[in-house]
Amino acid sequence: MKAIVISRPGGPEVLELREVEDPVAGEGEVLIKVVATALNRADVLQREGRYAPPPGNSLYLGLECSGIIEAVGPGVSKWKAGDEVCALLGGGGYAEKVNVPAGQVLPIPKGVSLRDAAGFPEVACTVWSTIFMMVHIKKGESVLLHGGGSGIGTFAIQIAKTKGVKVFITAGSDEKVKECIELGADDGINYKTEDFVERVKALTDGKGVDVILDIVGGPYVNRNLEALGKDGRLFILGLQGGPKGEINLGPIIAKRLTITGAGLRVRTVENKAQIVQEVLEHVWPEIEAGKVKVVIDKVYPLGKAVEAHRALEGNHFGKILLTP
Known part of the structure; x- marks a missing residue:
């Protein structure tokens, strides 16, 4: 099969399309012929040599895909060859075929095309496992989403609104703020021109938000603590601004704050299957009801992975797909 290979750590130009050995469905796995994968x-971190795949996972890029099951391994009874599915991957989506544990496979939501469904598994599982399963956000509470125009952000806006949560976002331009509000956000903050802490306080009558989903890390940690209200929860999902920051412990004690974080890729197969099942039960119905949609910015053929990565690191809104 053909797959995108990282020739050496570096920029987008290190991605190369090569002929590689076909994967084989092992015990408890299915083999998917990929129709699309999402970036x-x-x-980017893996391409740069800063995020090695967990042991046992594919060395190729790609954490989600959609496609058609080509074969099932021993012990798989839920799925069969010919089923149209999408899946949460530990890697391997940037290829014509990928094998994946059967518990990480989802049916295509009704009303969603097979191609577009590739943009759902990673964001749906990430958002549901963080602010719902771990932070337990509930109806009537408020959340601040950093990076509202990202794949995570555009999905989180929509699913949070369906659950009765008030949603504020930050984004890097007035245009992206506007697009996030059109998608359902209650308000937005251009972090390049506004202080998000002061704006959050103004939007919440000085109380602060209940939950913050952060992708920046160190540089934002104290400002996030300021922006949280009593019993607030900060969930750190990414470290785009760096992993280190000096923390002022005062607000944590004064406001009874909780700081937590987690990654999705490093979870066990069993834990991922549990998350996928919850997503199927709580998120898929909202998608099929038309309340949550995948926001796709651009679609590239697999051989244009270099251009796709440049777009990912540039100005985009929502998801970018690759199609073999």
């Missing part, structure tokens, strides 16, 4: 920030 994620973790792909």
